[in-house]
Structure formats: C-alpha cells, structure tokens
Amino acid sequence: MAQIFKPNANAIIRVSIITGILLIIGIILTMVAIYRSTYYTEVGVAKAQSVPFSHKHHVSELKIDCRYCHATVERAAFAGIPTTDTCMSCHSQIWLNSPLLETVRESYRTGEPVQWSRIYDLPDFVYFNHSIHVNKGVGCNVCHGQVDQMQLVSQAQPLYMGWCLDCHRNPEQYVRPREEVFNMEWAPPENQLEMGRRLVQEYEIKVENLSDCYICHR
Amino acid sequence: MAKMQEPRHHRSFSITRLIRYGWVALSLLLVACHVDMYDQPRYEPYEYSAFFADGRSSRPPIPNTVAVGQFQDDPHFLTGMIDDQFATTLPFPLTADVMERGRQQYNAFCMSCHGLVGDGDGLIAQRGPLVVTSFHSERLRNVEVGYIFDVITNGLGRMYSHAARIPPEDRWAITAYVRALQLSQDATLDDLSPEERERLVGTESEEQ
Incomplete structure (x- = not known):
C-alpha cells in the first residue's frame, strides 16, 4: 500500500498551524484596529454639510x-x-446675498427643511x-x-x-x-x-x- | 493505473471535508453583518423619511395644535394681555429664582443683539448695519411688562418671534430681567441702601 503522507507532510502541517494561528491573530488585530480607527469612530472627521455653517x-x-x-x-x-426661522432671524438682516446661504433662503421661501x-x-x-x-x-x-x-x-x-x-x-x-x-x-x-x-x-x-x-x- | 487513482482519491477526500467544515469559516464571515439592532425600524428626531413626499419623518403639526396635557387657558400667561390690554403684572410671583432664570435666558437669546445690559450694542449689533433698540429710553421704561412679553412672543420690526424657542414661563422670566436691567441702568445713588452704597464706594476706593 502506498504511503498516505509524503515525507514533507510534517513541515506542511507545521506551516499550516503557524499560518493559521498568525491569521487568526492578524484578523483580530485588524478588527481591533478598524474598531478603534477614525474610519469606524469618525472622531475628528468633519462632515460636509449642505450649508457650510461655522x-x-x-x-x-x-x-x-x-x-x-x-x-x-x-x-x-x-x-x-434650529429651524430655518432661527437662521433667518439674523440672516434676513446680514449676509443677505451670500451664495453660501442660498440653501437657507430657499428653505425659507419654499418651506422645505434644510438637510x-x-x-x-x-x-x-x-x-x-x-x-x-x-x-x-x-x-x-x-x-x-x-x-x-x-x-x-x-x-x-x-x-x-x-x-x-x-x-x-x-x-x-x-x-x-x-x-x-x-x-x-x-x-x-x-x-x-x-x-x-x-x-x-x-x-x-x-x-x-x-x-x-x-x-x-x- | 494505481498511480492515477491515488491523487484523485486524495482530492475528493479534501473536497468532502471542505464542504463538511466550510460552514464554520463561512459563519465566521457572517459575524457582525447584522445592524438591525443599531438601526431599528423607527425614526429618530428629524430623520429623513423616504415614505413622505417631503422627506420629513417629523410631521409639521397642523396650525394651532396643542399637545395633550399642555392646554393653557390663561391669556395673561400666554399673550401678556388682560382684556386686550397689556398686563402690568407677571402671571406668577417674582422670586430670586425667576430673576436668575431670566438672566440666563436673556444671555442665551437676547444678549447677542441687545447687549449685556440692554444698550442695544451686542456683538451682532456692533458688526452689522443693524440698529438695535436700547431698553433704556423713556418710552420703554414706562411700557407695561405685557408689552415686553408680547415683543418676545410675536417679534417687532426686524426682530423675529421667539415663541417657538422660548417657553412662556421663560419669556416671563426674561421680561422680569429686562425690567431689572432698566431699573439698574436708571438708578441713582439715592436708590441704594446705606450698606449697598458703602459696598459700592468701598470697592471703588479699593480699585483706585
């Protein structure tokens, strides 16, 4: 009967076990890194808004x-x-023609909320x-x-x-x-x-x- | 022939095993794919809704809607008017707590334009082309408190209504504080008690 395992089987098994363990550790570390990264937590990542309100x-x-x-x-x-009304309590008086505020003015005209x-x-x-x-x-x-x-x-x-x-x-x-x-x-x-x-x-x-x-x- | 069969047998063995135990790896991959507890089928305040044509999940109430349990049948408290005349009194007793609440709310909602003591020189007024009314005129010192409440509630001239943001009891507290500011800016040394005068003179001499 021919041999089931070839002479290099031991090495293959060892490498597989070590690779497997390293892979699992790697996956866990990657998940922790993602979980703590700003990609996941969004800490300090400013979001674009429809009105660039400062x-x-x-x-x-x-x-x-x-x-x-x-x-x-x-x-x-x-x-x-704030309601559009709150923005407009000042901006009906100042920065009347600012293009940055067009979204707010449009909302005030149409009654559609700013998103x-x-x-x-x-x-x-x-x-x-x-x-x-x-x-x-x-x-x-x-x-x-x-x-x-x-x-x-x-x-x-x-x-x-x-x-x-x-x-x-x-x-x-x-x-x-x-x-x-x-x-x-x-x-x-x-x-x-x-x-x-x-x-x-x-x-x-x-x-x-x-x-x-x-x-x-x- | 035997040589050819052997690897085939080996391959089929590992494929069976892969199928048999593959689900373990597969189930690991499926972990953390469920977010339905994070994002439950209900709306958060002001959340976008694809259901309503205007995208608003918070539906605008029908005009003159009163929330359950919030009906107030007191025109004095709500409008500052008694029998179509501006009220001359607060609808509740004036205490130190009311005055302190008025100070906080004044500084949050009014100070930006009207200034810390009501001179009409708040930071916004200083920047813009606005002319903001000072509280310290003969006319405003003599108006009824109901008039001040009415202006906060309904707005006047270029000032918008603040009724949506400030509840009535806080508007009355602000009214009381505005009156206090008017008194403080129109006070003379004779209005102070001897102790207060001594304290004032004392701090002045210390500063010098």
Whole structure:
C-alpha cells in the first residue's frame, strides 16, 4: 500500500498551524484596529454639510449661546436642530446675498427643511437624554469637544460604552456647576473631586443606579 | 493505473471535508453583518423619511395644535394681555429664582443683539448695519411688562418671534430681567441702601 503522507507532510502541517494561528491573530488585530480607527469612530472627521455653517464663527467670535439654536437641550431628549426661522432671524438682516446661504433662503421661501448630516448617531438600543445631563451639570464640551473651535463640526468622542460608563461610575470627576454647562472654555479646576462630590450630592445624582443596564438600555 | 487513482482519491477526500467544515469559516464571515439592532425600524428626531413626499419623518403639526396635557387657558400667561390690554403684572410671583432664570435666558437669546445690559450694542449689533433698540429710553421704561412679553412672543420690526424657542414661563422670566436691567441702568445713588452704597464706594476706593 502506498504511503498516505509524503515525507514533507510534517513541515506542511507545521506551516499550516503557524499560518493559521498568525491569521487568526492578524484578523483580530485588524478588527481591533478598524474598531478603534477614525474610519469606524469618525472622531475628528468633519462632515460636509449642505450649508457650510461655522460653529467657530458663531460661537467663538459672535459669542452666541448654544441654546440660541439648540433650544430644547434643557427640556428634551433631543437638543434640537434650529429651524430655518432661527437662521433667518439674523440672516434676513446680514449676509443677505451670500451664495453660501442660498440653501437657507430657499428653505425659507419654499418651506422645505434644510438637510443636515448627522454627526452624533448613537445605536438605536441606547437611550440618551440631553436635558438630564445638562440639568445635572454635564457640560456640552465633555462629549462634544471644543465645538467653538470647529469650522465644520466633527465627532469629538468615539461613544464607546466604556466611555459612557467611566462618567456614570465616577460622575464627581466630570460634573460642574450648572451655570458653567454652556461655557465652552470651562476646564476642571484643581479641586474638581472635592467640588464634584459636593455637586453630586447637591444635584441628587443617584450614583448607585447610574451604571444599571436600564439607565441607557430601555 | 494505481498511480492515477491515488491523487484523485486524495482530492475528493479534501473536497468532502471542505464542504463538511466550510460552514464554520463561512459563519465566521457572517459575524457582525447584522445592524438591525443599531438601526431599528423607527425614526429618530428629524430623520429623513423616504415614505413622505417631503422627506420629513417629523410631521409639521397642523396650525394651532396643542399637545395633550399642555392646554393653557390663561391669556395673561400666554399673550401678556388682560382684556386686550397689556398686563402690568407677571402671571406668577417674582422670586430670586425667576430673576436668575431670566438672566440666563436673556444671555442665551437676547444678549447677542441687545447687549449685556440692554444698550442695544451686542456683538451682532456692533458688526452689522443693524440698529438695535436700547431698553433704556423713556418710552420703554414706562411700557407695561405685557408689552415686553408680547415683543418676545410675536417679534417687532426686524426682530423675529421667539415663541417657538422660548417657553412662556421663560419669556416671563426674561421680561422680569429686562425690567431689572432698566431699573439698574436708571438708578441713582439715592436708590441704594446705606450698606449697598458703602459696598459700592468701598470697592471703588479699593480699585483706585
């Protein structure tokens, strides 16, 4: 009877096993790299918008408050995208003939909404409410970054669950006085921990429930 | 002959095995292809909809729609008018909290044009060809609070209505704060209590 395995079979098996293991490790590493890359998280990747609206100009140079446009942020889950009426309350007076604003003027004439590209898009199985965060002293720039320095807005955080939990488990490291929530220049002071613990008590932040599953997955 | 048969037998053996165990590799490839939990069949606020002709999933409400449980039958609170006359009082008691809320909302919605103290010299007004009304005129110091509320609600001249963005209770808080600004800019030293005057003079001498 002829031999089933040829003399080089051992070498072939060894090479196959090693290649297989390397392949699996390679696939895992590639997946991790993709998962953490800006291609997947879109952190810092500015999106084109139908109107090239500059937050830097309006927030940093004109000092317009976040709430002027995102008006429902204090009382609703959704912060709110400004109506064309809001844009036109100024732009019916200034930059009347700017071609950059033609989309806005057309929307005002026709009643058709301006279409914006969404930047922050949580998975649908995550419940998020802006008003509770704003009212408990979580500042805009904690999640949205230095929007006042962005021409076109990009995502500032990857929105991993671990990142959410980091604050939900240790809110005292992040909360600030309510009146500083909309201050884009606010940075944690030296006594953040001490102040944070006081604010967690004062704002009745229920730390013991904050990392329960149902808080975000409901 | 035997030599020819042997490799054929070997090949068919590996093909059978490939078919038998191939699904393991195939199922690994199918992992993470499902995004239906990430993108569930419901609309997020303002999401685009292919169903409606105008692409809006958030349907514009019929004019004069009132949301369930939000009906308010108080013309004073909603319009600033009592029997077609501008109201001279707030529809609720004025407290320090109301005034603080008014200050915050004023700084968010009004300051850009009207300025920090209502001089009409906000950053927008300074840039543009706009002339923004100052609150510190004889006429505006004497108008009813209902008039101020009405202007915020319905707009006036080149100022648009702010009713869609600021709820009525906040518009009243802003009204109270505008009145406070008017009083503060029209105050004389005699209006201050002795303690306040001492504090003011004290800080001035410290600064000098």
